[in-house]
Structures are given as C-alpha cells and as structure tokens.
Amino acid sequence: MGIRFVLMVNKQGQTRLAQYYEYLTLEERRALEGEIVRKCLARNEHKCSFVEHRNYKIVYRRYASLFFLVGVDDGENELAILEFIHLLVETMDRHFGNVCELDIMFHLEKVHFMLEEMVVNGCIVETSKANILTPVQLLDKTS
C-alpha cells in the first residue's frame, strides 16, 4: 500500500478531513494525528516537506491555512506525492472555484468522493482532473 492516509488539518491543528487506507482504531487515529500535526505544524516554510514518523513518511504541503498531510510507505516517491497533493488541490479548485477551508468543511463528502476516485487501496489510480470530477459532477446534477 503506497498511501496510508490523507489528512487535511488547518493551522490551528483541527482535522478537516481524515482518510485512512488501513484500519486504525479511533484512539490510534487521534494519537497519530496529534503527533503528526504537532511535528509538521512546528516546521516553517524553509524546511523540507518530509517528516519521518514511526514507520511512515509524512509528505505535507501547506496551502493558505490548510495543511495537506499524506502518510506513505518508506519507499514511496516523495516528490510524486507532493505532485499528488497539488493535483488534489487543483482538482478541488476547479470544482469549487478558489477552494478554501470552508468548502472542504461543508462539502466533505465531495472531497471524499474525489479522493476515492484518485486513490483506491492506497494506490493512485487516476490523475486526470476531468476524470476525477466526472462522478462528482454527475452526483451534483442528480441531486
């Protein structure tokens, strides 16, 4: 499994989205998120975007007030994951138009939908923005 989890956390450290590709109990998730957020949020712009934590490698990127944190296996290509984060943000941006934290808060299930299109079982399966957005747009139309 390449990607183990995707987190979106605002700069206050509040989780906005948490998607895990392996089962962790609620306590484990909370502990993990707490540790990672503490580690990553303490780092400034001039530091690199990779943090080793337990057996994960965390690749993170900050967009405005929101941190995107992706936990991957050690062997994963870090730069590709950064690109993946950027792709996700661009996709959301295309859908929501100038995406912000509130968009994600209030349309969490749509963001999940996009993520589900991009990543299945920790593997990146889709990298085309149009393809990712098709089902989301269909869902919008029907409802």
Added chain:
Amino acid sequence: MAGSSIMENLFQRTLEDLIKGMRLQLIGESTFISKATEEIRREIKSTDHHTKSTALLKLCYLSAVHGVDMSWACFHVVEVMSSSRFAQKRIGYHAASQSFHDDTPVLLLITNQLRKDLSSANHFEVSLALECLSRIATPDLARDLTPELFNLLSTARVFVRKKAIAVVLRLFDKYPDAVRVCFKRLVENLESSDPQVVTAVIGVFCELAAKDPRSYLPLAPEFYRILVDSKNNWILIKVLKVFAKLAPLEPRLGKRIVEPVCEHMRRSGAKSLVFECVRTVLTSLSGYESAVKLAVEKVRELVDDQDPNLRYLALHVLSVAVPEHLWAVLENKEAVIKSLSDEDSNIKIESLRLLMAMVSESHLADISRVLLNYALKSDPEFCNEILGSILTTCGRNVYEIVDDFDWYVSLLGEMATIPNCQKGEEIETQLVDIGMRVRDARMQLVQVGRDLLIDPALLGNVHLHRILCAAAWVAGEYVEVASNPFELMDALLQPRTSLLPPSIRAVYINAAFKILIFCLDCYLLQNEGSKYEQDAGFNPRNTTESFDDLSAENGIERVATHDQTITPTFVEKKNFMHESIVNLLNRIELIFGPLIANQDVDVLERAQNMLSLVLLIKGENDNSFQDVDKKDTRVSAIIKLMRDAFTMELGPVSTSAQGRVAVPDGLVLKENLGDLHAICGDIELPSSSSFSTAGPHLTATSDASSSNPLINEESGALNESTSLIEHRKRHGLYYLPSEKSEIVTDEYPPANDPKSNSNINDEASELVKLTEQSLLLKKRTNQTKPRPVVVKLDDGDVAPISVQRPEPRGDSLSGAIKDVLLGSETGPSMSQSNPYDKSSRKQKEKKKLGTNVQSEMKENVVDAEKPDSENPNSSGKNHGHTRERRHRGKEKIVEGEEHDQRGKKKSGHRHSRRKTHQRAKSPLNVVSQTPEIPDFLL
C-alpha cells in the same frame, strides 16, 4: 408513523446545520458533540431512509473529524448501504469503509449486498462497492467475492476496471488463493493501452514486488515495455520502483534497463522522475559505472538546490550510495558538511548520517571533533543525535574504527560534560566495556573517570548519573592504575553523592570499598617491604613468596611496566603514610555511619560491609597503633585475600555464553522437578554470614580461605563447598560436566575470562600472575604498535546484526504466488494425461506464470499454447509483433540457441524458446533455485 417520519424529516438538522452549529460554538464543543450524537442516535432509528441516511452522514462527519465512536451504528450502516437510492447508498458505503474492521460483527451480512453491487450495471455502484471492499475486505469476504472481481478485471468499463485492479491487492493479501484465479487477468492488464488501467496495475505490481520480488521476474518483459514506451511519469516512477526490486535478482535485467533509465534521467524535466531514476540507479544498478556517474551528477544539482525538499532527498539518496560508492559522498562532502548547519533538522540528521558513513580510522578524530563542536552549539535534540551517532559509529563491531583508545575515552568524558547530553546509558556501557576489553586504555579511563567523579556539579544532572556509575565502577575496578587513589576516594565520598539514586550509590560504595582495600594493601606491603629490607627473617605473609611476587600482585609492577611515565605514581604509592590511612578510615567511618540507616537495602548492606571492615581494621590497629612492627597478621591476611579477590580480571561476556554450555546427556529440562525436592531435602542451606565483608568476588575469597587456615570466620564457606561436593558426588546427574578437580567445582568461572581456569588457588594464581607479567613485558616491547589489543570473543560477542535482507514474506501470499508459479511443475503428469479438462482459466494462468519453471515437459508447452490462441484478450496483431521483436532482441544475447524452434506457432513461440533454453541449462533440477528471466526479451 408516517406522520412522525415526515416531522422528523422536516425538523432534522442536515450536516450543514450541524457544521454551522458547531462553528457558532454557543455551547462548548464537547457538549455540542454529545448533544448532536444523542440526536443522531434518535434519528438513525427512523424508518424513513432519508432521515436515517442524513443521521449517518452526520455521524460519519463527527467520527472522522472529531473522533466520535460510531461502531454502535454498524447495523444501521448495513441498512443504509442497501438503500436503492444512490446518494443514500453512497453514505452507507462511506460509513462502512470508515468504520468497519475485521471484528465488526455485521460484516457477515454484507456479502450479498456487495456481490449485488459489484455486478450492478451502474458502474458508480460498482465503484462504491469496490472502494468499500478495498478497505474492509476480510479473508471471508475476499474469498466469497473473488469471482466478481475476476469478472471486473476484464470489464470494458475502464472506470471500474482500474479500481478493481487496485482492490485485487487487498484481495491477494487477505485471500492468497485468489492469486490462482485473478493473477492472469491482472497481468493481461499490463498490456492495456489505457493509461488509467496501466497506472493502477503497475501500482499493484509495485506493491506486490516490494514484498516478494522474485516471483515477478517472469513479468520483466512487460515492465520493460512500459519503461520504454510509457510517457506518463506516474507510471514510469512505479515501474522504476518495480525494477529497483527486480534488477538485483537478475544481472541480465540490469544490463538491459540501465540505458532506458539513464535516458529518462537525461531527458525528463520532472524532478520526481529524475529523482526516482537516481534512486533506482544507486540502489539497484550500482554496478554500472556510467549510470552511477550520471546519477551522482544529478544528485549534485539537487544537493545545492534552493528547495529544501530536493536537498533533503539528495542527501537521503546519497546515503543509499554509501556502501558501494563512497566517492559519491566524498565528492559532495562540502555540501554535506554545509547541510549540518541547515535550518531544517531533518536535513541536518540526513547529513549527519552521511558524515558518519564517511568516517574511517584516519579522520575519525577530526570528524568527531567537528561534530562535538556542532553538538555544543545545537539544540538538545540534534545534539543527542550527534552524540548518538558518534557512539554508534565508534562502537560498531567492537570499536573497529577506533585506533587510539586514550583519545576515545577522553572523547567519551567530554561528551558527558556537554550540557545537553542525554546519552548516559550508551556512554556508561561503552566506558565499562572498554575497561574490560582494552587493557591499555584503563589508565586513561580511570583518569577520565576521576575527572567526572571529582566534579560536584555533575552529580546534579540526572542524565549523567549512569555515566558517573560507570566512572565509579571503573575507578574501583582499575584503581591500581590510578594516579592518586586518595583523590578518587575523596570524589566517591563527597557529600553530594546523596543526590544519586540508591542503585548508583551502591556502586559508589563498592568502588570505595575496592579502593580502600587497595590502599590498605599497598600500605601493608610497603611496610612489609621496608621490613623485608630491614629484617628478612620476618614476613607476616607466606615467607616463601618473594617481594617481587608480592609487588606484582597488587599491580604496581604492572603499572610501572606499562609505561615509564608512570613513575611518579609508583613513587606516590610508596608513600602510603600511616596517618593518611588512619585519616581515611576515620572519614569512611564518619561518612558511612549515617548510611546504615539508609532506606535502600543495597546501600545499607554495602555501607555496613564497609563499616565492619573499617572497625575490624581499627580494632586491630588500636592494639598495635604505636608499633607497626607488631602489626597483626590477621588484618594483613584479610586484606591480602580481598585484594586477591579484586585483582581477578573481569572479561566481557559473550551473549551466547549460556548457549555454549552443553546440555548434558539425559537431562530433561521439561520433566517435572518434583523429585528434586527429595534430593535437596537433606541439604541444609549454608549460612551466609561469612559473606558479610566482601563484595561481588565472594566465591574467590571463600575459596582462597581454604588454603589459608588463619581465617576462621570464612570457614563457613568451606563447609558449604564440601557439602556441595558431597552433593555432587551423590547426584552427579544434575550437575554440568566438568574436567576440573572436584575441589573447585562450586566455582563457576566467569565466562570468557582468559585465566579463569587457573586463578583459583594460590599456586595457580601465582602462575597466572607470572604469565601476566611476561605478557606485559612483551607488550612493552610492542609499544610502538598503534592499536591496543581489544578483547574480542570468537563468536556472538554482540547479538549478531542481521544484515540479511528482509526475508520474503513467509506468509500465504508469496506462498500462493509460488504455488501458482510452481503449479505447472507439479502439473505436468496431469496435463499430460488430460490436457483439456482443466478450466481454461487455470491453463491461462499456467501459461503466464509458469514462465520461470526450470524443467517442464514439452507436452506442457503445447498444452500452454492452446488457451493462448483461444484467449480473445491477449493475442492481437500488435501483440504478436512485439513478441517477435523481443524475440529477436534476445537472440543477440543468448547464443547457441536452437533456431529450428522458430518455425513454431507465433503465440507459443516465446514459451518454447524459453523452455528449451532452460532445459538445456538444468534439465533435472525441479526445484528452481534461481528463477530464470525469460530470455526471449533480454
């Protein structure tokens, strides 16, 4: 009922309301959440599907973002999943994948629902079920749904197929038998022209190959095609990862891929791809000099980049190159050292790792010096990183790279005084270890120990206590090489030692005890010596011993022979004045007096021992206080005995020492030991009173007493040993075999002590000391030799560091893949007799997967051809063409191949070629040792 549900529906808060309410925070967040949860609990029981699903949606939100438990709602999740409306079904599936796990009881209920949705005509429903399955699949679910997934793997709907491919990974993991069914189709997808499908399938193979690369060697041709043809960076990165795993297993493969990889490295503008190429070359193609050069060139660009990400990765990947291409690191040395003061601690740590990898004997001291300076300036965390890596590097393989132990010991002492140092435990271990292993370093060790002990400020630092403990032990154990034992004693007795924890305090007391014995012994000896000169006729000790022997015993000679610069010590030691000894005794009495009321038993006991000894000596001294000549022989005898006990050297103990003791024949360890009670019943436990005055070397003391009738207090020990001997005679079965004489059998020698066999009775110890002396003399002549002797044990000194690569998962998955691969090996006889009665599926698998079987019947080849021609998916025009091309490519490399095979049917061509080649190589070797790469490609 209907009315109530409409009301519920109308007044239900939506997720948006919930989030807005949360943001208002009129009441505290936790109260709000608990209220909302209450509300959800009520709503979720509703019969109205909309109300129910909205409640579940809210619950999912609270669970994911605020960590609210939702396991109680699992049954409702199942209900919502089965809704006919897509929007509701989606909520249900999302909730399931978020909250279900292997132990969720309702998992058994959803199999049919999943099956239904997996076969649905609506591909969004299929996609939901696949997504869910990828997260919650249990072995049961995986087994039951394998047929559905098998169908989806070749569906024309790419949208579904790519997800099904990704789910297969979980399927294989949970239910390895699925490999037999699905693997063939998975492989077929590698040939798909759709980049989405290829992205998914290469991702799956990347994960599979990471766990057990060998099994996927036969697929190398497919991967190679992707590597050469694909333009998609995501795919290329994954395929490079696959090759990084495969290339080390098959040299011919490396030769083949090195050029395309370099081509990508040269041409690609994407940093991620370039970096992956670099990593692949450095990890798996390190034998190809030109490729490595190119990679290092790229690394050099990265290591100086503005972007900290690239700098970090460059350093990271350099550390991969260290074992084989140290030059690559040395070339970038400046950048590495510069990174040591980078703002980012992660980059600093990477550069530290690299720096430690560069260290060799010649510049260890310089690098350590630089690093210690960095450590002084750094924040506590990085400081300890540095110290830790110095300690590990220097300690590696029994101080392999340390030449100058005096320097290293001082370095350890210096580390201890760095304010942020928290590596007490590691330093403690090394100090003691060096003491035991490196005789030549002991003087410096005691010197360093003294510096540490004597500084009252250090006692206040909790992190240093372990180091002080080691220093105290060293000072006590090797006091004979100390420049000034009285100074050491002062340090050990200083009032601030009360800050130490009891366990370490006990070590302090014991060290003080050893030093006291040493001082007294020297004092007595000195008197004897002078007496010996005045009156050769009277020597309170054994008169047969010569003065030289005596002085050798207490180590003075040893020191003197060790190094000529120690002469002042020698002189100083000659001057153990009567007053100074009396002062010492008085001080000990004064300081240890209060300790006999100490809470800790260890401290209490040792202080008591010490005091008893002091009182004993003083008692004797009082009698003869004025007259040294009439010195009581008893005291000197005791002192001498103890001294003897302490001079026995402690050696390092092998971790496997216990294992080396052979289990005697007939000893059944698991048998009931009840009957042992009957045997032991008649043995009285010996009283331990005789052990009150000595430290850990009791056995030696008691044994020595057997040859010295002057001491009657110790006779208890003698009784004990005789009773033991008797017991041994009677029940020899329960004892370990021993070639030694019966009289010393109760004396278990310290493991690996070089002279453990002979140091037991007086004559033997005399002999040992003589040999020791000669040894030392020899050493003096070798003084120019740069590196002192480090005691190493032949085997298992430290727990063996496992350098073996992580073993391929011995679990069922790789087992299943092997089964599939070897399946056609056990197959032949069956397929020979009735080649067509197997399912075509199975045959296809065999065809694809049997590619690395070493010996196979020719019939089997024909057998494997059939399904391929029948298979609508795999053989297209294009396909045959590529095979032909690859085939030609192979011929260049493999010569002496029979060419008449070419006349065969195209589709079967590759197999027959490969097989004949392999047959020629090892016709009888059924169990394949080194799976072959299908060489038609290489």
